[in-house]
Amino acid sequence: MIRFEEELTQLQNHLLEMAGHVKKSIHLSMQCLLDRDESLIPGVLADEDRINQLEIRIDSLATRLVALNQPVAADMRLIIAALKINTDLERMGDLALSIAHRAGELIRMPPLEPFVPVFDQATLVEAMVELSITAFVDRNADLAHQVLLSDDKVDLLRNQIYESLAARMEADGNAVRRALLLLFIARNLERIADHATNVAEDIIFLVRGIDVRHRNEHF
Amino acid sequence: MIRFEEELTQLQNHLLEMAGHVKKSIHLSMQCLLDRDESLIPGVLADEDRINQLEIRIDSLATRLVALNQPVAADMRLIIAALKINTDLERMGDLALSIAHRAGELIRMPPLEPFVPVFDQATLVEAMVELSITAFVDRNADLAHQVLLSDDKVDLLRNQIYESLAARMEADGNAVRRALLLLFIARNLERIADHATNVAEDIIFLVRGIDVRHRNEHF
Numbered sequence: 001m002i003r004f005e006e007e008l009t010q011l012q013n014h015l016l017e018m019a020g021h022v023k024k025s026i027h028l029s030m031q032c033l034l035d036r037d038e039s040l041i042p043g044v045l046a047d048e049d050r051i052n053q054l055e056i057r058i059d060s061l062a063t064r065l066v067a068l069n070q071p072v073a074a075d076m077r078l079i080i081a082a083l084k085i086n087t088d089l090e091r092m093g094d095l096a097l098s099i100a101h102r103a104g105e106l107i108r109m110p111p112l113e114p115f116v117p118v119f120d121q122a123t124l125v126e127a128m129v130e131l132s133i134t135a136f137v138d139r140n141a142d143l144a145h146q147v148l149l150s151d152d153k154v155d156l157l158r159n160q161i162y163e164s165l166a167a168r169m170e171a172d173g174n175a176v177r178r179a180l181l182l183l184f185i186a187r188n189l190e191r192i193a194d195h196a197t198n199v200a201e202d203i204i205f206l207v208r209g210i211d212v213r214h215r216n217e218h219f
Numbered sequence: 220m221i222r223f224e225e226e227l228t229q230l231q232n233h234l235l236e237m238a239g240h241v242k243k244s245i246h247l248s249m250q251c252l253l254d255r256d257e258s259l260i261p262g263v264l265a266d267e268d269r270i271n272q273l274e275i276r277i278d279s280l281a282t283r284l285v286a287l288n289q290p291v292a293a294d295m296r297l298i299i300a301a302l303k304i305n306t307d308l309e310r311m312g313d314l315a316l317s318i319a320h321r322a323g324e325l326i327r328m329p330p331l332e333p334f335v336p337v338f339d340q341a342t343l344v345e346a347m348v349e350l351s352i353t354a355f356v357d358r359n360a361d362l363a364h365q366v367l368l369s370d371d372k373v374d375l376l377r378n379q380i381y382e383s384l385a386a387r388m389e390a391d392g393n394a395v396r397r398a399l400l401l402l403f404i405a406r407n408l409e410r411i412a413d414h415a416t417n418v419a420e421d422i423i424f425l426v427r428g429i430d431v432r433h434r435n436e437h438f
Contacts, residue, residue, distance in 0.1 A: 177389075180385060
């Protein structure tokens with residue numbers, strides 16, 4: 001039984017490490033865009049690699065835990081939550097990599113005026129990733145609720161970014177390609193926020209047994 | 220043990236039903252766009268509702284199955300695959316709904332020339348959803364491989380659609396809003412294809428024990 005507890009802790013530590021890499025790769029990708037510094041991209045690729053290794057390790061660890069220990073219902077719910085969080089974190093890693101590639105493309109073009117709201121969005125999204133995983137480790141539904149509130153802010157920023165970039169494209173055909181890349185970066189950030197929200201919802205379910213999914217769909 | 224098999228079959232039938240609703244809602248959304256017929260949208264909303272109900276049902280059925288039966292490793296892998304497929308199908312439902320909303324917005328604007336590749340993409344994606352769930356029910360890794368091949372076609376079409384819509388926006392500021400909506404519809408379809416690909420990869424892992432994830436990342 002001690003062994004089971006240890007492996008459960010290991011599972012959580014892996015998820016924590018994954019979340020750390022996700023945060024770091026969002027940060028590096030946006031820094032690459034801000035500083036127009038392509039040399040930051042290999043760091044994102046290294047994070048992505050590690051995230052993918054961890055995903056596979058967590059899946060097999062969780063499957064083994066269940067198969068060998070026949071956990072009680074509460075532990076089982078925890079392991080299923082870990083599996084879901086694993087999938088969400090891996091997708092976040094993919095999205096961060098996608099931001100890095102788009103940033104890499106953008107900085108090879110003449111600079112567009114800095115769109116500050118995109119960087120605000122990134123800061124908010126990084127905090128959501130951190131908060132959601134802390135909520136999991138601490139089994140803290142209140143922290144998880146804060147993630148849901150941040151997601152509403154991300155959606156507001158998304159609308160603002162969409163409006164200003166669409167207007168920019170309408171006004172100047174030469175800005176279309178760059179504005180599209182920036183718009184896709186903003187959408188990647190928004191999708192990372194959605195995954196952090198999924199994690200938060202899973203934690204609320206885990207802690208309180210309330211299913212808060214489908215309370216507020218994203219269109 | 221008969222009860223366990225029955226419940227496992229029920230789990231699969233729920234996933235099949237979900238996949239049916241996903242396919243139908245993609246189809247209705249695209250039909251709404253093609254026929255400029257807003258009356259098709261409530262059908263998509265009804266599908267989405269049912270998909271969400273099924274998602275919650277499948278999660279609780281799977282959790283109960285594991286907690287009460289302590290399944291052997293092979294059954295455990297099957298149940299974990301079912302849980303992942305469940306999540307993917309639910310996201311596909313969300314994306315189909317998002318297509319419906321964008322189609323609804325588009326048809327309130329003056330018509331843009333029909334972008335045939337978007338409809339080709341939708342047909343391909345519907346077939347991928349069907350194929351991936353059949354591959355699961357039949358435990359057929361070859362069918363699952365076909366899904367991976369289709370995903371490459373979807374990515375090619377995506378590039379073609381992106382190019383022609385970006386050029387359209389560069390040429391005519393008045394087309395920007397409509398071209399953006401169409402571009403987002405194309406991206407929603409591509410994301411549905413990615414989820415069908417996730418399902419296919421899970422099935423290959425389930426049947427052959429080979430992990431084909433991260434073989435070909437989407438940027």
